[in-house]
Amino acid sequence: MGNSIQFIESGVRLIASERNWIEGDAIEQLKHVSRLEGMNQVVGLPDLHPGRGYPIGAACWSQQKIYPALVGNDIGCGMALYETSADANKVKQDKWEKALRKNAFKDQESWSQAGASRFCEQAKRVGLDEQLQANTELVDGFHHSYGTIGGGNHFAEFQKVIKVHNDTLFTELGINKKALFLLVHSGSRGLGEAILRQHVDAFGHQGLDQQSVDADNYLTKHNLALCWAEVNRELIAARMCDCLGLDLTEILDVNHNLVSPVSVNGQTGWLHRKGVTPADQGVVMIPGSRGSSSYLVKPIVSDVSLSSLAHGAGRKWVRSECQGRLRKKYRISELQRTSLGSRVICDDKSLIYEEAPEAYKSIDIVVADLVAAGLAEIIAEFAPVITYKNVYKEACCK
């Protein structure tokens, strides 16, 4: 075990044990963020790795200032876990793979329509009705993206329980150990991107004063993007299950790219999470790569971690070097299978290399570091069955 909380410098902490390799560039980015005006504390989680200017896997707590660039372009990106009506041991992989490829993402226009009305309903339900009215033009621009997974590390993956680590906590959740589950990792697609771009075009990378109209405007759009992303994950799950004739029940849906008002030591401030799972939203899923386990954990709220957890394994290799490193080792057909017996549906040649299990760090170490730091309890471990990845391109040809 050993301690996995490192104090890098004043206001900069890293949750990582000695055996967890963290890239030096990521630590430098973390220190850089800590020096931004009004930045009070930053914490690197065990999946910390370098991003474009700002680190991924970093929780950043500021006072007075809000930094949209720290949330990034994929506002509202998160993980949603669903229990399906299927028995995990009765999955017909060949048949399901064919059905998913053929039918899961067809009829985009009707799903766009369904998405638009679902988003409207949901915005009303969470009290964002007026905010939506004021931003209809922005939102309408992404009508075509409802229910699409997107690229990068986004995926929708059928999974099964392979080990229950804590019977009491597992039973409390009331979920079926034998069921097939679906984990959806996606976000706000082009909407979040547009919101960040608008902000950067107007203000560059400087923070916004929390009392300003500009901060209000950003937060309004940010909150709409969170809602949009939540609806999007629900739509992705629905269309995948529809095509296989499965029912589904949501177990959890937690965003990991967002900024929210959070008090630390009794002082109010703003917590920016980029690739960081909140520890105060109930149980969460921390997935590894497509070739490793995902962990369902119960987070433990703590000021040390700024009430945050890792959101995944974290990249080990940058995307641009994956194909070069693995091209001679694997054919595409080999990348469509994993050592755990799961299938990978991904027609993008670069992406299937970029997301290879080798490109990611060990999820077992990441989760062990969280447990060693007293930040999480493992409930159960899940293994992939079918991983679906796609980048939607159809509508552009019209």
Next chain:
DNA sequence: ATGTCC
């Protein structure tokens, strides 16, 4: 991450 980028 992004209708990526001609």
